[in-house]
């Protein structure tokens with residue numbers, strides 16, 4: 372086992388690595404990408420992120436990529452539950468009023484009876500559903516492949532008007548880039564809550580800003596396009612927008628959970644067993 376130093380040249384031992392774990396932070400990731408072509412015996416890269424859009428274009432040919440599906444389920448599901456409750460109970464609005472010393476009495480909504488549509492029904496969506504079901508929420512689901520209770524994107528026009536809450540967890544791929552646009556926001560229920568915990572680039576930003584500006588939707592997000600969101604971007608200040616800086620998966624337990632996965636994967640690699648979370652071609 373060798374660690375990637377921030378500046379120093381890689382040791383002879385590290386240059387011989389067959390299995391590499393991509394670093395979580397962006398500074399070390401840049402160094403990692405710069406070193407990848409020097410690892411001549413490299414066979415497998417394991418990420419600590421669930422999304423692999425940032426690493427795929429830089430992966431040397433023939434190297435197997437494994438993602439960290441499962442590692443982020445609990446924190447991201449908790450973020451989504453928190454965002455939905457904060458929106459329904461209008462916590463950001465009351466916090467603003469508190470800062471101004473205003474007793475801003477108004478009615479708030481019940482989550483019980485709400486219908487939620489998942490765009491991308493994978494590991495995180497299932498963890499979110501398990502946490503929200505006890506609130507009396509019902510679910511619509513979209514994934515790549517249809518099965519009982521799960522639809523495909525082809526049915527989105529009929530599904531969107533049925534949902535009070537739309538949670539986007541689609542990975543960023545050539546098929547999902549800027550997928551959600553004007554026609555989708557126009558079909559959402561007036562005042563629907565759109566939650567994005569997936570990737571900012573799956574959404575057409577101009578269409579999103581217009582939908583929020585017209586008051587068609589409320590938007591709670593952990594991700595943006597671009598990241599960081601530039602100074603002066605309308606999403607900083609539009610009403611009914613709440614954003615966090617891509618922190619939903621970043622908790623101290625990430626490393627504990629991530630290293631459990633790495634230990635399991637290295638063991639499998641050494642024993643010649645099938646690896647978990649292999650990113651399939653055509654992802």
Ligand SMILES: NC(=O)c1ccc[n+]([C@@H]2O[C@H](COP(=O)([O-])OP(=O)(O)OC[C@H]3O[C@@H](n4cnc5c(N)ncnc54)[C@H](O)[C@@H]3O)[C@@H](O)[C@H]2O)c1
Nearest residue numbers: 421422443491492493494495514515542546568569619620
């Ligand atoms: N905000 C954060 O901090 C954070 C943390 C972890 C993951 N993420 C994002 O969340 C995404 C989902 O994570 P996950 O672990 O649930 O992934 P996952 O692979 O388990 O689930 C992805 C789901 O999207 C569906 N999907 C993919 N392409 C599709 C398409 N073209 N049409 C319809 N459905 C499609 C898949 O069928 C699957 O149901 C990640 O790819 C990542 O971008 C964000």
Ligand SMILES: O=C(O)[C@H](O)CO
Nearest residue numbers: 419420421422443620
């Ligand atoms: O994909 C993930 O795991 C998070 O978004 C961090 O990049």
